[in-house]
Amino acid sequence: MTVTWLELADDTPFGLDNLPYGVFSVGGAPQRRIGVPVGDHVLDLTSAAAETAASFAPLLTSGVLNPLLAAGPATWREVRESVREWLTETRYADQLRPHLVPLTEVTTHLPIEVADYVDFYSSEHHALNAGKIFRPDAVELPPNWKHLPIGYHGRAGTVVASGTPVVRPHGQRKPRNADTPSFGPSQRLDIEAEVGFVVGVPSTLGTPVSTEDFAAHVFGVCLVNDWSARDIQAWEYQPLGPFLAKSFATSVSPWIVPLDALEHARVAGPPQDPEPFEYLRTSEKWGLDLAIEVRLNGHLVSSPPFATQYWNAAQQLAHLTVNGASLRTGDLYASGTVTGPEPHQRGSLLELSWGGREPLTLPDGATRTFLEDGDEVTISATAPGPNGTRIGFGDVRGTVVPS
Numbered sequence: 001m002t003v004t005w006l007e008l009a010d011d012t013p014f015g016l017d018n019l020p021y022g023v024f025s026v027g028g029a030p031q032r033r034i035g036v037p038v039g040d041h042v043l044d045l046t047s048a049a050a051e052t053a054a055s056f057a058p059l060l061t062s063g064v065l066n067p068l069l070a071a072g073p074a075t076w077r078e079v080r081e082s083v084r085e086w087l088t089e090t091r092y093a094d095q096l097r098p099h100l101v102p103l104t105e106v107t108t109h110l111p112i113e114v115a116d117y118v119d120f121y122s123s124e125h126h127a128l129n130a131g132k133i134f135r136p137d138a139v140e141l142p143p144n145w146k147h148l149p150i151g152y153h154g155r156a157g158t159v160v161a162s163g164t165p166v167v168r169p170h171g172q173r174k175p176r177n178a179d180t181p182s183f184g185p186s187q188r189l190d191i192e193a194e195v196g197f198v199v200g201v202p203s204t205l206g207t208p209v210s211t212e213d214f215a216a217h218v219f220g221v222c223l224v225n226d227w228s229a230r231d232i233q234a235w236e237y238q239p240l241g242p243f244l245a246k247s248f249a250t251s252v253s254p255w256i257v258p259l260d261a262l263e264h265a266r267v268a269g270p271p272q273d274p275e276p277f278e279y280l281r282t283s284e285k286w287g288l289d290l291a292i293e294v295r296l297n298g299h300l301v302s303s304p305p306f307a308t309q310y311w312n313a314a315q316q317l318a319h320l321t322v323n324g325a326s327l328r329t330g331d332l333y334a335s336g337t338v339t340g341p342e343p344h345q346r347g348s349l350l351e352l353s354w355g356g357r358e359p360l361t362l363p364d365g366a367t368r369t370f371l372e373d374g375d376e377v378t379i380s381a382t383a384p385g386p387n388g389t390r391i392g393f394g395d396v397r398g399t400v401v402p403s
């Protein structure tokens with residue numbers, strides 16, 4: 001354990017090996033500041049960098065992480081090393097203590113200005129379950145599934161900060177046994193527990209990004225809840241894919257955990273058979289051993305293991321750009337619903353209630369198939385850090401409100 005002038009509990013999710021970045025404000029003040037949670041506090045990085053006259057201070061004044069993201073890996077490392085030095089060397093204690101704000105006093109905001117948003121479908125267990133539920137008469141995995149990471153382009157403008165209420169969407173739906181569609185509020189509102197990847201360094205139009213260049217472009221990782229209206233989805237999504245069923249809100253966690261904080265979480269991921277095309281091969285391990293937890297009204301309903309994901313984030317980035325599509329600073333792409341092999345590891349209510357046929361009973365006696373108005377969903381995760389420490393991801397939270 002690194003010694004610091006701060007009081008840090010041994011088991012804090014925000015220790016000196018984590019140091020994720022987010023955006024916060026204090027009280028009613030409108031100013032949005034870049035912050036780094038550490039223990040029970042947030043270091044106001046915007047003011048700390050100004051105070052210490054750090055060379056990177058100008059990257060931290062816009063109220064979003066984008067300028068820092070665009071600066072690239074050398075700057076990311078310089079900032080991270082500076083923050084560690086400030087928090088560990090006692091000569092900084094008096095100067096920086098005034099820039100620590102108790103976590104309980106901050107309001108967090110959307111940390112990035114989202115450029116494009118893409119969502120994948122890369123959990124084999126999820127794809128198998130969704131296939132069995134949605135297409136009981138078809139082959140279980142689509143024929144392309146093991147050849148490419150399936151994805152779709154989502155709606156960047158409706159990516160929202162954790163805590164933003166989610167208004168139940170209206171739309172068309174047609175139950176299987178109905179002759180005609182009807183219109184109204186979704187009756188099958190669902191969650192999808194996912195992991196998000198935030199792009200920092202842009203790429204050139206016409207030039208694919210290889211799996212080897214993943215860490216030269218991707219800044220870090222967050223948690224995503226890809227709210228999904230299953231009834232709207234089932235009626236609208238063929239042949240072009242999800243449209244309004246998933247575009248009304250996508251919630252992200254407040255702190256972006258840098259790839260450098262996840263060194264001890266890197267795993268190989270499951271074997272891939274057939275062997276993928278050359279452009280999808282990775283020599284480095286980019287699976288991540290994140291233990292995710294999904295809570296409904298405070299009750300743990302699922303524990304999806306991200307390490308079981310079939311396609312990793314480096315492969316997804318290579319696939320996303322293989323046609324020459326370029327990256328922009330602030331692009332967000334999500335893993336797809338994370339589901340493990342066991343029933344208690346399913347990352348959606350669609351799967352947990354098996355298409356609504358097997359309601360869940362919560363510890364307080366309530367039952368659920370899909371979400372009811374007033375329900376609160378919280379997704380959290382931890383990853384292994386050095387020396388038995390845990391790297392925490394702040395919760396992504398949302399409450400359903402009636403339309």
Ligand SMILES: O=C(O)/C=C/C(=O)CC(=O)CC(=O)O
Pocket residue numbers: 119120121122123126127130131134192194226228242335336337
């Ligand atoms: O298999 C289907 O028909 C539908 C699958 C999904 O809704 C999942 C999706 O959006 C992608 C993902 O999150 O894995």
Ligand SMILES: [Ca+2]
Pocket residue numbers: 119120192194226336337
């Ligand atoms: Ca999804």
Ligand SMILES: [Mg+2]
Pocket residue numbers: 154155226227246247248249250
């Ligand atoms: Mg969405």
